[in-house]
Amino acid sequence: QDEPRTFALVQINQQALFFNEMNRGAQEAADELGVELVIFNANNEAFQQNSAIETYITQGVDGIAVVAIDVNGIMPAVEQADAAGIPVVAIDAILPEGPQAAQIGVDNAQAGADLAAYIGENMESDELSVGVVGALNSYIQNVRRDGFVENRPEGVSVVNTVDGQNIQDVALNASENLLTANPGMNAIYGTGEPALMGAIAAVTSQGRQDDISIYGWDLTEQVIQGIDEGYVEAVVQQDPAEMGAEAIRALNTLADGDEVEGEISVPVTIVTQDNVDDFRSLFE
Amino acid sequence: MTATDTNTRIASEGGVPPSDGTPLMSLRGIRKTFGSHQALRGVDLDIFAGECVGLIGDNAAGKSTLSKIIAGTHIPDGGRILLGDEPVSFQSPADARARHIEMVYQDLSLCDHIDVVGNLFLGREMTKGPFLDQERMIKQAEEMLARLEIRIPRLTAKVEKLSGGQRQAIAIARAASFEPDILIMDEPTSALAVAEVEAVLELINRVKERGVGVILVTHRMQDLFRVCDRIAVMYEGTKVAERRTEETNLQELVDLIVGKGGH
Amino acid sequence: MTATDTNTRIASEGGVPPSDGTPLMSLRGIRKTFGSHQALRGVDLDIFAGECVGLIGDNAAGKSTLSKIIAGTHIPDGGRILLGDEPVSFQSPADARARHIEMVYQDLSLCDHIDVVGNLFLGREMTKGPFLDQERMIKQAEEMLARLEIRIPRLTAKVEKLSGGQRQAIAIARAASFEPDILIMDEPTSALAVAEVEAVLELINRVKERGVGVILVTHRMQDLFRVCDRIAVMYEGTKVAERRTEETNLQELVDLIVGKGGH
Amino acid sequence: MSTTYTERVAGSATRDFVSEYAQVLSIATFFIVCLVFFGAMTDVFLSATNLLNVVRQAAPILVVAVAMTMVITTAGIDLSVGSQVAFVNALAAITISAGVPWPVAIVLMLGVGALIGGVQGWFVSYQGIPAFIVTLAGLSIYRGAALLLTEGYSIPIRGADGFLWLGRGTLLGVPVPALIAILVVIAGFVVMWRTPYGRQIIACGSNFEAARRVGMPARRVVSSVYVLAGVASALAALLLAARLGSGSSNAAQGFELQVIAGVVLGGTSLMGGKTSMIGTVLGTLTIAVIGNGLILMHVSPFFTQIVTGVIILVAIWMNTRLFTGTWKIGKGGVQ
Amino acid sequence: MSTTYTERVAGSATRDFVSEYAQVLSIATFFIVCLVFFGAMTDVFLSATNLLNVVRQAAPILVVAVAMTMVITTAGIDLSVGSQVAFVNALAAITISAGVPWPVAIVLMLGVGALIGGVQGWFVSYQGIPAFIVTLAGLSIYRGAALLLTEGYSIPIRGADGFLWLGRGTLLGVPVPALIAILVVIAGFVVMWRTPYGRQIIACGSNFEAARRVGMPARRVVSSVYVLAGVASALAALLLAARLGSGSSNAAQGFELQVIAGVVLGGTSLMGGKTSMIGTVLGTLTIAVIGNGLILMHVSPFFTQIVTGVIILVAIWMNTRLFTGTWKIGKGGVQ
Numbered sequence A: 001q002d003e004p005r006t007f008a009l010v011q012i013n014q015q016a017l018f019f020n021e022m023n024r025g026a027q028e029a030a031d032e033l034g035v036e037l038v039i040f041n042a043n044n045e046a047f048q049q050n051s052a053i054e055t056y057i058t059q060g061v062d063g064i065a066v067v068a069i070d071v072n073g074i075m076p077a078v079e080q081a082d083a084a085g086i087p088v089v090a091i092d093a094i095l096p097e098g099p100q101a102a103q104i105g106v107d108n109a110q111a112g113a114d115l116a117a118y119i120g121e122n123m124e125s126d127e128l129s130v131g132v133v134g135a136l137n138s139y140i141q142n143v144r145r146d147g148f149v150e151n152r153p154e155g156v157s158v159v160n161t162v163d164g165q166n167i168q169d170v171a172l173n174a175s176e177n178l179l180t181a182n183p184g185m186n187a188i189y190g191t192g193e194p195a196l197m198g199a200i201a202a203v204t205s206q207g208r209q210d211d212i213s214i215y216g217w218d219l220t221e222q223v224i225q226g227i228d229e230g231y232v233e234a235v236v237q238q239d240p241a242e243m244g245a246e247a248i249r250a251l252n253t254l255a256d257g258d259e260v261e262g263e264i265s266v267p268v269t270i271v272t273q274d275n276v277d278d279f280r281s282l283f284e
Numbered sequence B, C: 001m002t003a004t005d006t007n008t009r010i011a012s013e014g015g016v017p018p019s020d021g022t023p024l025m026s027l028r029g030i031r032k033t034f035g036s037h038q039a040l041r042g043v044d045l046d047i048f049a050g051e052c053v054g055l056i057g058d059n060a061a062g063k064s065t066l067s068k069i070i071a072g073t074h075i076p077d078g079g080r081i082l083l084g085d086e087p088v089s090f091q092s093p094a095d096a097r098a099r100h101i102e103m104v105y106q107d108l109s110l111c112d113h114i115d116v117v118g119n120l121f122l123g124r125e126m127t128k129g130p131f132l133d134q135e136r137m138i139k140q141a142e143e144m145l146a147r148l149e150i151r152i153p154r155l156t157a158k159v160e161k162l163s164g165g166q167r168q169a170i171a172i173a174r175a176a177s178f179e180p181d182i183l184i185m186d187e188p189t190s191a192l193a194v195a196e197v198e199a200v201l202e203l204i205n206r207v208k209e210r211g212v213g214v215i216l217v218t219h220r221m222q223d224l225f226r227v228c229d230r231i232a233v234m235y236e237g238t239k240v241a242e243r244r245t246e247e248t249n250l251q252e253l254v255d256l257i258v259g260k261g262g263h
Numbered sequence D, E: 001m002s003t004t005y006t007e008r009v010a011g012s013a014t015r016d017f018v019s020e021y022a023q024v025l026s027i028a029t030f031f032i033v034c035l036v037f038f039g040a041m042t043d044v045f046l047s048a049t050n051l052l053n054v055v056r057q058a059a060p061i062l063v064v065a066v067a068m069t070m071v072i073t074t075a076g077i078d079l080s081v082g083s084q085v086a087f088v089n090a091l092a093a094i095t096i097s098a099g100v101p102w103p104v105a106i107v108l109m110l111g112v113g114a115l116i117g118g119v120q121g122w123f124v125s126y127q128g129i130p131a132f133i134v135t136l137a138g139l140s141i142y143r144g145a146a147l148l149l150t151e152g153y154s155i156p157i158r159g160a161d162g163f164l165w166l167g168r169g170t171l172l173g174v175p176v177p178a179l180i181a182i183l184v185v186i187a188g189f190v191v192m193w194r195t196p197y198g199r200q201i202i203a204c205g206s207n208f209e210a211a212r213r214v215g216m217p218a219r220r221v222v223s224s225v226y227v228l229a230g231v232a233s234a235l236a237a238l239l240l241a242a243r244l245g246s247g248s249s250n251a252a253q254g255f256e257l258q259v260i261a262g263v264v265l266g267g268t269s270l271m272g273g274k275t276s277m278i279g280t281v282l283g284t285l286t287i288a289v290i291g292n293g294l295i296l297m298h299v300s301p302f303f304t305q306i307v308t309g310v311i312i313l314v315a316i317w318m319n320t321r322l323f324t325g326t327w328k329i330g331k332g333g334v335q
């Protein structure tokens, strides 16, 4: 082959570090392997992902990695790619059974449950009233919410759920209202980066750091600061860069004609004051 | 209204003799208030077939408001309308149009984005199967405008760009061409040049001969004497006088308008 | 323009004698094409101080287009405009207004969402510090309208709701009240009742005495003889004739308009 | 003083045509430039597969844009179409999953669309509430209803291959959604161009009161376009559901803006009365083509949005200059 | 025939007032009903803390809504405000992180806002491209630029406590953002109510050509409102950045629709000319209050959107009935 291979990464959006880290990891892996990587940003619109995949099929790329918005809805495109002989791997959002060659990433439901379990083990009081800041328009975050809520340990009650719509400022307003609505609430669970950021801004700007503990997903500089200051208790941190890299490596292996594992797990870490130092370098 | 129906009404040019006896339409005690402004304070008016009633009065006297009530555009707050002997209550201009009442509005009521033909046939589109019959409409439109002596070079031009007089002619042609029984014209000649005014006055006399009852709102006193049989004078929302044309003169009318007449 | 300036111009009522000699304004070979339609095909016209020029012609002859060119609303495609001896080229109505040229538009050009006072002072708002001086404007508005004999009960009502004649009176009062040097009136009396028409004609004579040059576009032939000194006749985008009022008569003008005069 | 009477020369039909259709010509030029540009820059762009793909992808938007053109022509707007699509899309998946035969489901869904549109139309037309407010409320309500139906998850459609064919199949080599969109477009075009109903829509948008005064059923006409928008949204929802093989409350986010963008880019005026169905098709396809072309050209996703915006703005601007006087600001644009 | 001349009775000032301000009265009634309802349903709602909170939350929207009212009054629209907020928000965080003193950064950001608005205004006003198209392109461009700037990072603002005070601090017990919003609202109100500039804005929207004909600098006025919208967006961006303590391209999505919703709900007409600054404030606060109240009432988030939509629609409808004849469809609404 004279032309380098081209792989496509079909992304959800680029407004969260998570996705951009994934892109970075994928790009680095691509550079290492000497392949070309093209990235498509669907800006949260499910059918744009299908359109992009169809376009890549027409163009004849050598492999496609997809972070699905609608896990069922993406399947026709995945099947089309398969029919065209193009291997597909899924990242993060778990696809239903289908021709995709591999599923890379985290079990979001499991990780949500793990965080709940962590809370159970580390509870200081015997009662925790949690307010959830979710993003009803994000499938993945709904899974995280349900994983958490359904597996919450004894003594942990969910007092209220609000919709932050995956937008920081909306999540901020929703969190503030959540605080007002539930004077007795003593914890917040944010299911993704914007939700967590909104919750942190609400708690800090109202000076409620002392009586509210925050849990959630996705590290950022502010989250680390919150962990240092003690009001952010525990945060699920994924390794999106590694997910991206694994996806490209898997696609390359598949393009070579070799097999890959059906499930490539990139484990999550629950970040607390104990292990936060390992992650500081991410933000320097 | 179907295309055929429209056609027949345009085509027939029968000479109905002016009737007397019962009026085509009678208004009794018509009142209309806008917000807290009394536009009409109880107006009576009869319109007879084959007769033209001039409706005059100072600005803001209520002439347009009264006309619009007859045309179904405004719903009166009080009073009765009789068509012949039958009491009617128009809920919309469509009701009035269904009773063959047509009006030329002072503001013309044209659709700027629609072409000349389209405006002439607005609400009366001719069709061929489910489609507009553009050709036939253009042909008839030419005739309709020719009768008013107005020159409009391109019938498929949007009316937005036309001169004031051209626009007014379209509004007149539209109302006059569909064989109304009652034709209301609210200052129809205000923007027209001399020859075109003549054409409109002729048109009024022509439709009168066919038995149409015409209401002419105008500020051109000399026109009244050319076409009207009776003249009603309005003042501040009331009808203050009514004269047969042959029994009055310009000066009396002017005095009546400004309120010098009756005191 | 500052509030004070506006004021002075309204207040002073000096009697400038009608000048002769060089015209206030001269138009030479004015051409204007809209798309492919020749609205004006080379028109010459002079306006002298203290004189009223009647501009007449058939509908669509180009009267409004010519007026708008003088007022800076349209930019001519060809020809020259001289103010006194100075060639000017108006890029917008603001330029013309800065040279004290005012116009009453045929379509009135009112803002429906603004009240009567606001429309009267549109573009000339009086201020008190940074704010509109509503009180002073209302007071002056009353005077402006009184001169036109028009009755408008509430000066803070939106003009949208007013009768046709009331609206026209506002447009006239607006143009006439700010001491123009040249006042163009495009069919200013078309919607006015008798007394109001008289008031406008008087107004024209009054401003003429002050040395204003007036252009009056009208289809009311009898008005021409009451106020005009000269009459220009337009036909299909050209000026076909010009007469001194005392040297012509109604019939000649009518013939000139329709094209019987010159053949 | 001798007077000579001459007549004006007759206008040029070509110039009249150009000035009348300036806006469509402008977007058409722009569309062709896009085609040529992307054709030159990438190999596959002009391939039949890719072009059919583009039309298939644009199909749901096209279908709704046709109805939206009618809505906007009446000086209205329907902001709820995206939410309607999501709602019907989810409902369709649920209905079919519940075992309702898919042809029945289709009819039901179109009925639901008509009903939703009818309610909105009633508020707008008979109750006189601004379309913007009614359909903004709708945007919120139907999206919420979709969320509630699905609880935020997506519902797979299984065992309804005939249904899926609607979104994925081809007929004579042309993708079925593309075919459906083409049919809808033709119908929309004919209606607006040459039927009394189309004329009524334009009249209501140009001068509602005048339309009413000439006896048109003006209120009924205005409400009917919302019904059409509802039906079109339902059809788009079905196409999406069939293409994605699932129903989800997150479908069609931001869809309304894409649809309206296509319509407005095509020259239909938000002020009502001024309409162009061909323009709508070209506007919608142009946006689709730019999206497709940029993917094919492997433009970095960080630049895609910037480039898309700049292309649209600059191209429209250059075209406006080309066909001067095309757009006018303000309502009082008549000189 | 004897004739008697009588004069009409003078109109009632109250009735004129009610019919003139029907729309504001309607939204005001609705707002009060919301306050009473939520006050009755929950303990905290009417507490000073909560109410001040609501105003603080609504502050960025309020600030932009004031400028948007002016834009919409000219019969224009600015769809790009949300993207502008995201862009300036990100840029502000970057600038401050880069060590630029925060007061300087504020001035810079307001300048950037004015510049962005100026460019958009130029295209709309001097080039005659529909505002919808220009600002839709802007929506895409500035959001893309924000993405590019941040690469998805949310950039923390550190060591600028004075800056953060803008978003979080209080002055005399009132949150600073609320104070700023109140000042902007008052300024906006006074400008529209009693200044020549406000009059020019209304005139341009009511009849652009008439405004031009009376010698108003109509094009300059129209472009200036976009500059104001740009500055207001920048201010909102600063408030958001100060509240969140960070800048991110994720900020203010869908912001434009919230802003426009508040304006339209308040009675300003998208057709131009008809304006109400008080209405805008009430409309915006009403939406904020509903959002707040529903959370306080513990309404399930799955129902929030449905309930919000229904409340707005039904309330506006009932109010319309109450103050009959409030809204009219069509442009030719003058009888």
Ligand SMILES: Nc1ncnc2c1ncn2[C@@H]1O[C@H](COP(=O)(O)OP(=O)(O)OP(=O)(O)O)[C@@H](O)[C@H]1O
Pocket: B034, B035, B037, B038, B039, B057, B058, B059, B060, B061, B062, B063, B064, B065, B066, B106, C161, C162, C163, C164, C165, C166, C191, C193, E334, E335
């Ligand atoms: N829709 C409306 N809303 C409020 N007031 C109105 C409305 N229509 C008319 N009016 C008022 O009613 C009065 C009568 O108006 P109308 O138009 O009937 O007068 P008119 O006799 O036709 O005058 P003109 O000769 O100037 O046309 C006027 O004072 C006018 O302001």
Ligand SMILES: Nc1ncnc2c1ncn2[C@@H]1O[C@H](COP(=O)(O)OP(=O)(O)OP(=O)(O)O)[C@@H](O)[C@H]1O
Pocket: B161, B162, B163, B164, B165, B166, B191, B193, C034, C035, C037, C038, C039, C057, C058, C059, C060, C061, C062, C063, C064, C065, C066, C106, D334, D335
């Ligand atoms: N903005 C425009 N665009 C296109 N054509 C125009 C425009 N303005 C005027 N015209 C055309 O120019 C011609 C002259 O129009 P103009 O308004 O000057 O006539 P007029 O003499 O004032 O007529 P009237 O007595 O009817 O008012 C008409 O044929 C008209 O259609």
Ligand SMILES: O[C@@H]1[C@@H](O)[C@H](O)OC[C@H]1O
Pocket: A016, A018, A092, A138, A140, A141, A166, A192, A193, A194, A217, A218
């Ligand atoms: O963690 C990610 C979160 O930040 C984003 O908003 O939604 C998808 C998740 O995978």
Ligand SMILES: [Mg+2]
Pocket: B063, B064, B065, B106, B186, C163, C164, C165
């Ligand atoms: Mg009248």
Ligand SMILES: [Mg+2]
Pocket: B163, B164, B165, C063, C064, C065, C106, C186
């Ligand atoms: Mg004219």
